Amino acid sequence: ADAPCRAAAGARQAQLTKPAGSLGRLEEIAIFMAGWQRRARPRVDRGRAVIFAGNHGVTRYGVSAFPPEVTAQMVANFARGGAAINALAGAAGLDLRVVPIALDQPTADFTVEPAMNEAECLIALNIGAEAVEPGLDLLLLGEMGIGNTTAAAALCQRSFGGNATDWVGAGTGVGGHGLEVKREVVELAIACHAHAPATPFETLRRVGGREIVAIAGAMLAARLHHVPVVLDGFICGAALAPLAAAMPSITDHILAGHLSAEAAHGRLLERLCLSPLLDLDMRLGEGSGGAVAAAVIRSALAAHDQMATFVDAGVSAG
């Protein structure tokens, strides 16, 4: 982030008509956004939500409460404006882009082979990167992909260690035997790829998914273009896990929109050194939690931009 712009935003916060620090995280958000937008008064005129979608070979094991056809059905629902993210992105003033990636080609079963070959993984990274250009004020990343909390758990375990119990949760609502199967699938995946190189690319390619890889690509492009990012939940965080394990500062341009109800999300955010803005017990994905956070970010910037200073307002400082 740009240090002079951060400093200018911090100096402005100190002069606004309120006790120093009394807007708490709203002040942090304003300073964060100033640094990445490289202006002392950040704005969200051009905010974009991008929802990547992909399908997963491991759905054959029954790891989700929903059938894999729902990925394409929900993409159609996004296109018609009927999903939560349509309403929530609208409420937060974000443009919505939906990017389905080869939905008719689920990833391979990563308990026995890599989810993607190298070309497929590179294509997904590029699709992600192409969703971002310089001049965006805020980028919300979200996803849709039946089965993708299983891939996310495998990414976390391969990146940060632990076992499947640490990383596997209910996702859209699988329980009982389904949850046991999900854990077993993750352990099989970890074992299958145990001797592969522990690079971010290989981890994403082997146990990720197309929409997850695209999120990683978009996040990297956002960094290149100085675009601040707000993340949705567990799967989005897992997309960063292989990169953050290799280079922790890769999350510097990222705000965690919320803590989801998915059990492992808190543990993951700690590993990513991110503190969530919201904790609303949400677990939908598709960018929904991040979109609510974007409304809070907009509030933070409104206060930063519009408030009077002590001198301007003739208010006695404490």
Next chain:
Amino acid sequence: ADAPCRAAAGARQAQLTKPAGSLGRLEEIAIFMAGWQRRARPRVDRGRAVIFAGNHGVTRYGVSAFPPEVTAQMVANFARGGAAINALAGAAGLDLRVVPIALDQPTADFTVEPAMNEAECLIALNIGAEAVEPGLDLLLLGEMGIGNTTAAAALCQRSFGGNATDWVGAGTGVGGHGLEVKREVVELAIACHAHAPATPFETLRRVGGREIVAIAGAMLAARLHHVPVVLDGFICGAALAPLAAAMPSITDHILAGHLSAEAAHGRLLERLCLSPLLDLDMRLGEGSGGAVAAAVIRSALAAHDQMATFVDAGVSAG
């Protein structure tokens, strides 16, 4: 709240294109709002923020980091549009009303006598009630009053017991010796009024303040008119404490906007049986935290109103 409208809103949530319960507190908010607005699809077309302001005799003891003149200076700042609440109410689409109450007449020193006589207290209650009319979709209550965290601590202690250490915090930023003085002022107030009747009216009158009593009046009027309320922080919660101690269900039409950084706020919300929507380390008052919460409420209602059902969207239910 209206049970059929709550039930209709709950039934609608169950049909929307998402796993059941996956929008977490956004679903609860929609159902809550439906019950109090008495319609299955609640809206915030007429949302109002009301900020009451008053002055406090106990500022003579140095209980605040700011001089008492700041109350009137900040009211002028509100009128000119330069305060945090102007920006945050605007971002949340709320109309803002500022109601200063007899700023040139600070309350009496409640360590030695009641803060208000009966007529003064009734006037403040009525001023609060008059700020609310039927047909409002949402009412945000906030306050401004240098010294009012001291009154708030006394209200909490007189309502819920404990000692001054439990209820006194830094407020706008008092520390060290000032904090000791503040605790002592609260203990003196409790002792002074120990033998007075423990009714809500007497507690509000003796250790409250005009803006605090007005908040209680507005909250009661909102209940009468079925207007859902979102509260700001510690002082607003303290305004309800005497009433909630006498009748816990009085908070049923209230959402706690946020958990503030004021140390005792979490303890107070537990006693009020309210779970805060946000935790952003804010401690400004003037309705600021509640206004950010109002933006979240708006997001919740947008999802509830605009989303397609599984049947409409042709999406397979789980």
